[in-house]
Amino acid sequence: MEKVNLAIVGATGAVGVAIREILEERKFPVDNIYLLASERSAGERVQFNGISRTVQKLDEFDFSQVDVALFSAGGAISKEYAPKAASVGAIVIDNTSEFRYHDEIPLVVTEVNPERIADFKNHGIIANPNCSTMQMMVALKPIHEAVGIKHINVATYQAVSGSGQKAVEELAKQTAQLLNAREVTNNVYDKQIAFNVLPNIDAPQDNGYTKEEMKMIWETHKILEDDSIGVSPTAVRVPVFYGHSEAIHLQTHKAINADEVRKLLSKAEGVELVDDMSQLEYATPVTHASGKDGVYVSRIRNDGSRENGIALWVVSDNVRKGAALNTVQIAEKLVKEYL
Numbered sequence: 339m340e341k342v343n344l345a346i347v348g349a350t351g352a353v354g355v356a357i358r359e360i361l362e363e364r365k366f367p368v369d370n371i372y373l374l375a376s377e378r379s380a381g382e383r384v385q386f387n388g389i390s391r392t393v394q395k396l397d398e399f400d401f402s403q404v405d406v407a408l409f410s411a412g413g414a415i416s417k418e419y420a421p422k423a424a425s426v427g428a429i430v431i432d433n434t435s436e437f438r439y440h441d442e443i444p445l446v447v448t449e450v451n452p453e454r455i456a457d458f459k460n461h462g463i464i465a466n467p468n469c470s471t472m473q474m475m476v477a478l479k480p481i482h483e484a485v486g487i488k489h490i491n492v493a494t495y496q497a498v499s500g501s502g503q504k505a506v507e508e509l510a511k512q513t514a515q516l517l518n519a520r521e522v523t524n525n526v527y528d529k530q531i532a533f534n535v536l537p538n539i540d541a542p543q544d545n546g547y548t549k550e551e552m553k554m555i556w557e558t559h560k561i562l563e564d565d566s567i568g569v570s571p572t573a574v575r576v577p578v579f580y581g582h583s584e585a586i587h588l589q590t591h592k593a594i595n596a597d598e599v600r601k602l603l604s605k606a607e608g609v610e611l612v613d614d615m616s617q618l619e620y621a622t623p624v625t626h627a628s629g630k631d632g633v634y635v636s637r638i639r640n641d642g643s644r645e646n647g648i649a650l651w652v653v654s655d656n657v658r659k660g661a662a663l664n665t666v667q668i669a670e671k672l673v674k675e676y677l
């Protein structure tokens with residue numbers, strides 16, 4: 339692969355740190371790298387590929403120096419700076435929801451619809467899906483291809499790292515406060531998250547769903563290119579640091595049984611099957627997903643309560659496959675096949 343000049347916007351945040359690690363691990367062909375953040379972190383020094391680099395201020399940066407810019411600093415930052423970066427020739431891979439629903443901007447999961455990367459030519463921007471949609475798509479695409487998915491009912495169990503570094507600190511702090519019989523304080527979440535679960539992720543919508551749940555509906559339709567799939571999510575924040583889990587109930591068009599799904603998923607790219615309840619083999623965020631790249635699938639079973647019903651459990655590291663890893667995988671394919 340040709341070496342590229344790269345910028346990471348939000349390089350000091352939860353996803354930005356993971357992006358840096360993954361770039362190093364996968365030996366991404368970096369020529370120059372620019373680490374960008376707000377003035378809070380500007381001037382800090384961080385290591386990349388064994389060399390100490392200075393974090394720079396985003397609003398003073400000239401994007402014409404870079405080939406690819408990876409954005410993970412929140413929607414408002416992407417809204418303002420991603421089009422500016424694209425207008426001077428940088429190809430943006432954006433981790434926020436800012437451009438995901440724009441018809442001409444591709445929304446890519448590398449194992450599912452890598453061919454859409456070609457559409458970066460439309461606006462110079464590629465969108466990275468929401469973490470909950472991402473792992474669900476990796477697990478469900480092979481099933482959709484084989485028998486067609488008619489309906490998805492999904493409940494998520496989402497880690498606090500999905501809300502950024504401050505939320506990781508809030509869970510740790512509240513846990514310590516409670517174990518020391520002190521009063522709990524909360525800033526990131528509207529209610530206590532330690533020893534609790536919150537069925538409230540992103541903004542409430544007029545239709546009774548939350549924005550996080552609507553993202554799973556919109557993004558499933560866009561990525562699988564099929565608006566006829568019924569999707570009904572309940573998105574729940576749980577006191578887990580890293581790794582989202584999902585209980586998924588499917589109805590397929592053609593019949594398929596649990597053994598056939600197991601066989602399909604055992605060969606699927608990005609999927610790790612951990613499914614033998616007789617040996618208590620099932621994936622959890624802590625034992626399997628945290629810090630790893632795979633999408634782990636367990637508890638595959640026939641759902642006898644409905645025609646063509648299949649139930650499964652899907653776990654993945656929300657910061658890695660759910661955000662940073664997919665971003666880097668998109669960048670790799672972009673560089674290899676299009677630059």
Ligand code: A2P
Pocket residue numbers: 347348349350351352353354374375376377378379380396397410411412415501502503504
């Ligand atoms: P900073 O370290 O300067 O605050 P997280 O998702 O973990 O909260 O991280 C958010 C990331 O986005 C951080 O790297 C943060 O940088 C960056 N960021 C937040 N606001 C801005 C801003 N106004 N300009 C540039 N970077 C920002």
